[in-house]
Amino acid sequence: MKQVSIPTLKRLPSYYNIISTAIMDYGEKYISSSKIAKELNIDDTQVRKDIAATGYVGKPKVGFDTFELRLHLEQFLGFNELKEAYLIGAGNLGVALSKFEGFRKFGLDITAMFDNNPEKIGKKIKDKQIYCISEFQDMVRKNNVKFVIITVPATSVNDIIYVVEDSQIKAIWNFSPVNLKVSNDIIVLNQDLATSFVTLVHLLNTN
Amino acid sequence: MKQVSIPTLKRLPSYYNIISTAIMDYGEKYISSSKIAKELNIDDTQVRKDIAATGYVGKPKVGFDTFELRLHLEQFLGFNELKEAYLIGAGNLGVALSKFEGFRKFGLDITAMFDNNPEKIGKKIKDKQIYCISEFQDMVRKNNVKFVIITVPATSVNDIIYVVEDSQIKAIWNFSPVNLKVSNDIIVLNQDLATSFVTLVHLLNTN
Numbered sequence: 001m002k003q004v005s006i007p008t009l010k011r012l013p014s015y016y017n018i019i020s021t022a023i024m025d026y027g028e029k030y031i032s033s034s035k036i037a038k039e040l041n042i043d044d045t046q047v048r049k050d051i052a053a054t055g056y057v058g059k060p061k062v063g064f065d066t067f068e069l070r071l072h073l074e075q076f077l078g079f080n081e082l083k084e085a086y087l088i089g090a091g092n093l094g095v096a097l098s099k100f101e102g103f104r105k106f107g108l109d110i111t112a113m114f115d116n117n118p119e120k121i122g123k124k125i126k127d128k129q130i131y132c133i134s135e136f137q138d139m140v141r142k143n144n145v146k147f148v149i150i151t152v153p154a155t156s157v158n159d160i161i162y163v164v165e166d167s168q169i170k171a172i173w174n175f176s177p178v179n180l181k182v183s184n185d186i187i188v189l190n191q192d193l194a195t196s197f198v199t200l201v202h203l204l205n206t207n
Numbered sequence: 208m209k210q211v212s213i214p215t216l217k218r219l220p221s222y223y224n225i226i227s228t229a230i231m232d233y234g235e236k237y238i239s240s241s242k243i244a245k246e247l248n249i250d251d252t253q254v255r256k257d258i259a260a261t262g263y264v265g266k267p268k269v270g271f272d273t274f275e276l277r278l279h280l281e282q283f284l285g286f287n288e289l290k291e292a293y294l295i296g297a298g299n300l301g302v303a304l305s306k307f308e309g310f311r312k313f314g315l316d317i318t319a320m321f322d323n324n325p326e327k328i329g330k331k332i333k334d335k336q337i338y339c340i341s342e343f344q345d346m347v348r349k350n351n352v353k354f355v356i357i358t359v360p361a362t363s364v365n366d367i368i369y370v371v372e373d374s375q376i377k378a379i380w381n382f383s384p385v386n387l388k389v390s391n392d393i394i395v396l397n398q399d400l401a402t403s404f405v406t407l408v409h410l411l412n413t414n
Contacts, residue, residue: 179224
C-alpha cells in the first residue's frame with residue numbers, strides 16, 4: 001500500500017462514499033474535486049492533493065471518472081479484500097458492532113465473538129458464535145486472524161489484554177473507555193467516543 | 208469557552224485521563240509534560256502547547272499540579288456540566304450507547320430514546336424510556352434538549368432527519384453510516400466507524 005498521511009487516509013472513505021452515491025443515485029460518469037469538496041465543506045485543493053497522493057490523476061476540466069476512481073479507492077483502501085476480525089466482549093456494544101452492516105462494505109468481517117460469561121458462551125448472534133475467551137489464542141492461530149475488536153467494560157480490560165498480547169493478533173481496535181497500551185508491537189487504535197462528544201460540545205459552544 | 212484548535216481539543220480528554228490515573232492509581236501530586244507525552248507517544252512540546260492554549264500554566268521544573276490541572280480541564284471541557292441528550296434509534300447500537308457508563312464522566316446524559324417500532328415504544332432500557340418518534344419535537348422543546356444522537360440504520364436516516372431539522376436541536380452526533388448533511392445550521396459530527404478501521408488497516412500494512 002502506498003504511504004499517505006493519516007489525515008489524508010481519514011478523508012478517503014468519505015470521498016469513496018460521495019463517489020459511490022454519485023454513481024448509484026445519480027448515474028454520474030464524472031465528478032469534480034470541487035463537488036466532492038463542497039459535500040464535505042473542505043477546500044478542493046485538498047481533495048485533489050489527497051487523491052493524487054493515492055496515485056490517481058483526474059482529467060483536466062472533466063474531473064474524475066467516477067467508476068475508475070471508485071475502483072481505484074476500493075483497491076487502495078483494501079475494501080475488496082475481506083479482513084477477518086474477532087471481537088472480545090459480547091455485551092451491547094459488541095453485539096451492535098457484530099451486527100453492523102456498514103462494516104462489510106469496507107472489508108471488515110467479524111467472524112467470531114468471545115466472552116467469559118457462561119450464559120453467553122455457545123450462543124449465536126446472527127451467524128456469529130460466542131466462544132469462551134479460553135479458546136481465543138488457538139482460534140487466532142488456526143485461522144490466522146490479525147484483527148481484534150475489544151468491547152469489554154473498562155474494569156475487564158486488564159483481564160483480557162494479556163490474552164491478546166500473548167496471541168498472534170497484529171492490530172487492536174479498542175472501544176473500551178481506557179487508553180489501551182500493549183507491551184509488544186501490536187498496533188492499537190483507541191476509539192475514544194468521549195473525545196468525539198467533547199469536540200461536538202466545543203463546536204456548539206464556539207459557534 | 209476559550210477557542211482552541213480541533214486537534215488540540217481532541218487530545219485534551221486523553222491528557223485528562225492520564226492525569227486522573229496519576230491521581231487515582233498513584234497519588235501523584237505533580238506530572239510532567241514529558242510523562243503525559245510518553246503515554247500518548249507524542250512530542251512533549253505539543254503537550255505543553257495544548258495545555259497552555261487552555262489558559263493553564265505549569266510550574267517550571269516541577270510540572271503540572273495534578274489536582275489543579277484536572278479541575279481546570281474538567282471546567283474547560285465542560286465535564287462538570289451535565290448535558291442532556293436524546294437518542295433516536297433504539298437498536299443494538301442505540302441501546303449500547305445509552306448504557307455506556309463512560310459518557311457520564313464527560314457530562315453526557317442520555318435521558319430518553321426514540322424509535323418508530325411499536326414493540327419498542329414504552330419499554331425501558333435501565334432508567335431510560337423509549338418514546339415514539341412523534342413525541343420527539345415536543346419533548347425537545349419542553350426540556351430544552353440541544354443534543355441528539357442518531358443510531359438508526361442508513362435506510363432510515365431520511366425518515367427521521369426532517370424531524371430533527373424541524374426541532375430545536377442544536378447538535379447531532381451521527382452514528383449512521385451515512386455522511387449526514389442538514390439544511391439549517393445544526394452542527395453535525397459524523398462518527399464514521401469505517402474510517403477508523405481503514406486507518407487501522409493502513410497502519411498495519413505500512414508498519
